[in-house]
Amino acid sequence: MNIVEKITRLKKEKDAVILAHNYQRDEIQDIADYIGDSLGLSKKAAEISCKTIVFCGVQFMAESAKILSPEKTVLLPRKEAGCPMADMVTVDELKELKAAHPDAKVVCYVNTNADVKAECDVCCTSANAVKVVQKIDADKVIFVPDKNLADFVSRWNRDKEIIPWDGYCYVHEEIRINDVKKAKELHSDAVLIVHPECKREVIDLADEVLSTGGMVKFARNSNAKKIIIGTEVGLIYRLKKENPDKVFYTAGPARMCKNMKITTLEDVYLALKEEKYKIEIDEEIRKRAKKALDKMLQYV
Numbered sequence: 001m002n003i004v005e006k007i008t009r010l011k012k013e014k015d016a017v018i019l020a021h022n023y024q025r026d027e028i029q030d031i032a033d034y035i036g037d038s039l040g041l042s043k044k045a046a047e048i049s050c051k052t053i054v055f056c057g058v059q060f061m062a063e064s065a066k067i068l069s070p071e072k073t074v075l076l077p078r079k080e081a082g083c084p085m086a087d088m089v090t091v092d093e094l095k096e097l098k099a100a101h102p103d104a105k106v107v108c109y110v111n112t113n114a115d116v117k118a119e120c121d122v123c124c125t126s127a128n129a130v131k132v133v134q135k136i137d138a139d140k141v142i143f144v145p146d147k148n149l150a151d152f153v154s155r156w157n158r159d160k161e162i163i164p165w166d167g168y169c170y171v172h173e174e175i176r177i178n179d180v181k182k183a184k185e186l187h188s189d190a191v192l193i194v195h196p197e198c199k200r201e202v203i204d205l206a207d208e209v210l211s212t213g214g215m216v217k218f219a220r221n222s223n224a225k226k227i228i229i230g231t232e233v234g235l236i237y238r239l240k241k242e243n244p245d246k247v248f249y250t251a252g253p254a255r256m257c258k259n260m261k262i263t264t265l266e267d268v269y270l271a272l273k274e275e276k277y278k279i280e281i282d283e284e285i286r287k288r289a290k291k292a293l294d295k296m297l298q299y300v
């Protein structure tokens with residue numbers, strides 16, 4: 001039996017479902033039951049019925065699945081698959097900022113650890129951040145941890161004061177204005193779509209600003225035949241597979257998230273075989289974090 005057959009057999013035996021983020025390695029995307037963005041995968045984790053979820057992504061995503069579905073075993077095949085941006089804000093630091101702005105509500109990007117989510121009023125993802133902030137009942141909003149997403153959100157919520165955290169995604173931060181300009185010159189008949197974790201100067205060059213799930217839909221539904229993609233390179237595999245008649249380019253040099261690429265087929269096999277690494281969250285923290293995620297799911 002090859003490794004894919006072994007994974008398929010174990011999946012059946014353990015009543016497991018494999019969820020994978022759009023940035024995962026090609027071969028992981030190929031074996032996943034569902035591929036998606038953070039919002040899509042959170043919704044899927046909450047609604048599917050199975051005993052075990054193998055989450056091929058990073059820690060905060062697997063945690064979100066566990067927060068929403070505590071009765072399921074949620075496995076993260078590589079325990080060191082974290083998100084550096086999520087680690088840029090701690091509970092103590094956030095508490096300090098909250099104390100300085102007692103009249104503000106706190107919106108946290110899903111790219112946060114569970115204990116930080118527990119300190120927030122509502123979560124958001126890149127797919128719904130603008131809407132979540134629009135809907136929140138406050139004039140002042142603390143937004144953690146992504147300063148670029150906070151800036152993007154503030155441009156669509158001019159009636160609210162947004163207090164950003166100083167975090168960022170190193171992958172999107174590396175997408176540079178001059179490289180993007182060159183890509184546009186080189187492919188002048190292509191449209192440019194970028195992720196809202198990009199810097200403002202890059203966002204200003206774009207035709208559309210979308211989550212990875214939004215990019216998948218755009219590629220499917222748009223008449224554009226040539227599209228420049230301003231996000232982590234892993235998404236392009238899915239875009240090409242689903243749209244063989246279209247051409248996709250990176251917005252400058254291909255940018256890769258090493259945390260997203262750490263998980264291999266061998267890791268998925270071992271995760272299923274040895275039931276590792278189980279996500280465990282303190283029940284009191286989980287309940288408070290769930291409120292923030294539930295509120296987001298109610299809003300959008």
Ligand code: 13P
Binds near residue numbers: 126127210
């Ligand atoms: P989305 O897929 O939700 O757009 O998020 C991108 C990302 O950086 C996840 O780590």
Ligand code: SF4
Binds near residue numbers: 058082085111170232
């Ligand atoms: Fe975190 Fe950025 Fe990697 Fe997403 S792409 S996991 S935000 S470092």
